[in-house]
Amino acid sequence: MRIDDLAKSGGTVSFEVFPPKYGMDEDLSVIGGTLSKLRGAAPDFVSVTYGAGGSSRSRAIEIADLVISMGMTTLSHLTAVGHTKGEMSSVLDDLTDSGVDNVLALRGDIPADSPEGSVHWKDFHRASELAEFVRFKGDFCIGGAAYPEGHRDSTSLETDISFMKEKVANGVSFFITQLFFDNDSFLSLADRCRGAAIDAPILAGIMPVLRARQIFRIVEISGCKVPRKLEALMERYIDDDVSMREAGIDYAAGQIAALWEKGVSGVHIYTMNKSAEVIEILKRCGLR
Numbered sequence: 567m568r569i570d571d572l573a574k575s576g577g578t579v580s581f582e583v584f585p586p587k588y589g590m591d592e593d594l595s596v597i598g599g600t601l602s603k604l605r606g607a608a609p610d611f612v613s614v615t616y617g618a619g620g621s622s623r624s625r626a627i628e629i630a631d632l633v634i635s636m637g638m639t640t641l642s643h644l645t646a647v648g649h650t651k652g653e654m655s656s657v658l659d660d661l662t663d664s665g666v667d668n669v670l671a672l673r674g675d676i677p678a679d680s681p682e683g684s685v686h687w688k689d690f691h692r693a694s695e696l697a698e699f700v701r702f703k704g705d706f707c708i709g710g711a712a713y714p715e716g717h718r719d720s721t722s723l724e725t726d727i728s729f730m731k732e733k734v735a736n737g738v739s740f741f742i743t744q745l746f747f748d749n750d751s752f753l754s755l756a757d758r759c760r761g762a763a764i765d766a767p768i769l770a771g772i773m774p775v776l777r778a779r780q781i782f783r784i785v786e787i788s789g790c791k792v793p794r795k796l797e798a799l800m801e802r803y804i805d806d807d808v809s810m811r812e813a814g815i816d817y818a819a820g821q822i823a824a825l826w827e828k829g830v831s832g833v834h835i836y837t838m839n840k841s842a843e844v845i846e847i848l849k850r851c852g853l854r
């Protein structure tokens with residue numbers, strides 16, 4: 567199933583999972599159990615991150631296989647950083663053999679722990695170059711990343727839109743956004759895209775706040791804004807994970823319900839490999 571077609575034919579609900587770190591969950595029973603519970607919420611697709619957070623790249627393909635074997639559509643993330651065209655070609659061959667139809671073409675970031683002097687940028691420097699390579703390599707539906715509040719390296723929101731246009735010209739036919747907590751920033755991105763004649767569906771990336779400290783760290787890295795209402799909750803529950811979880815589920819459900827009312831093309835939940843919380847969010851906003 568192509569994700570661009572799914573998103574054009576009605577709002578999609580999808581999930582992101584990450585592969586277990588090297589040396590953990592060797593038999594994939596933990597992630598398998600999580601996926602099996604998430605399947606109960608009938609996602610339109612499940613995306614699998616690539617090389618992020620210390621997971622191995624072959625693991626990402628194994629998890630994509632697992633998602634497909636459970637009867638769900640998958641989206642495999644791919645990052646350009648560190649790859650030659652030859653290596654990327656063989657990853658794409660593996661994905662084709664596994665029956666993966668959808669890939670998210672990303673630049674990736676230089677790993678924080680990489681030794682000095684390592685060569686990070688080989689044959690690709692930008693996500694749009696990777697998208698172009700994937701387009702010529704096979705019959706994939708290609709997605710790209712979008713940033714409602716701008717990418718942290720970008721000089722302005724307008725230049726970000728021109729880079730999104732470049733991605734579309736190179737084969738990207740849908741976008742997934744970075745997490746955001748203020749729906750206005752997403753709606754304003756959608757407006758800017760309309761103004762620039764970008765009509766690829768944009769799926770809203772929603773990260774539930776389940777532990778305040780963890781999200782404060784993520785906010786620091788991504789630079790995304792935290793509305794005062796949410797910040798107050800995070801400060802109040804900084805040492806109270808149980809109350810934060812409850813308030814975070816409610817906040818995410820409210821965010822999704824409001825976006826749905828506005829006719830968003832889809833919501834993509836960053837599950838952090840949690841199932842019960844995600845299912846509860848969807849129940850509370852009436853989507854599943």
Ligand code: FAD
Pocket residue numbers: 614615616617618643644645670671672673674675691692693694711712717718719720721725726729732742743744745771
């Ligand atoms: P690009 O689109 O290449 O943009 C990177 C920077 O370059 C931006 O500042 C952009 O404004 C600028 N730029 C782009 N084109 C040009 C140009 N022509 N000229 C000048 N400047 C330009 N990381 C992982 O490691 N693994 C993952 O699985 C993963 N999944 C992600 C999923 C989503 C939905 C998102 C939003 C991000 C994900 N990331 C992942 C993080 C991502 O790799 C980083 O945000 C990275 O810094 C940028 O990736 P990109 O694909 O947006 O890059």
